[in-house]
Amino acid sequence: MPAKKKPSDKPLTGAALIKEVCRRIRVARSYWEAHNNRACRGEREKAMALYETLAEPEKDKIPQELRVWLRYRSEKYFGEGRTPPGGH
Numbered sequence: 001m002p003a004k005k006k007p008s009d010k011p012l013t014g015a016a017l018i019k020e021v022c023r024r025i026r027v028a029r030s031y032w033e034a035h036n037n038r039a040c041r042g043e044r045e046k047a048m049a050l051y052e053t054l055a056e057p058e059k060d061k062i063p064q065e066l067r068v069w070l071r072y073r074s075e076k077y078f079g080e081g082r083t084p085p086g087g088h
Helices: 014-033 037-052 064-078
Strands: none
Touching: 014 037, 014 064, 037 064
């Protein structure tokens, strides 16, 4: 059994924060492509929270493809104005 990761006391900054945001967006996209919406929503919210902590120059270091997916495409499905699931 692998060892459990201990939560870090120090918040991420700089390149480590950018790398973590990219990782979380990619994980959310993989859940999205696997049609696992609940897991995708959770990862997307975590990625969005980290993304909002970035300064403008740092946001520009996130690949455009990932930024577009996070802010626009997924907003259609997980945003406030979406149609609720199961609402026929």
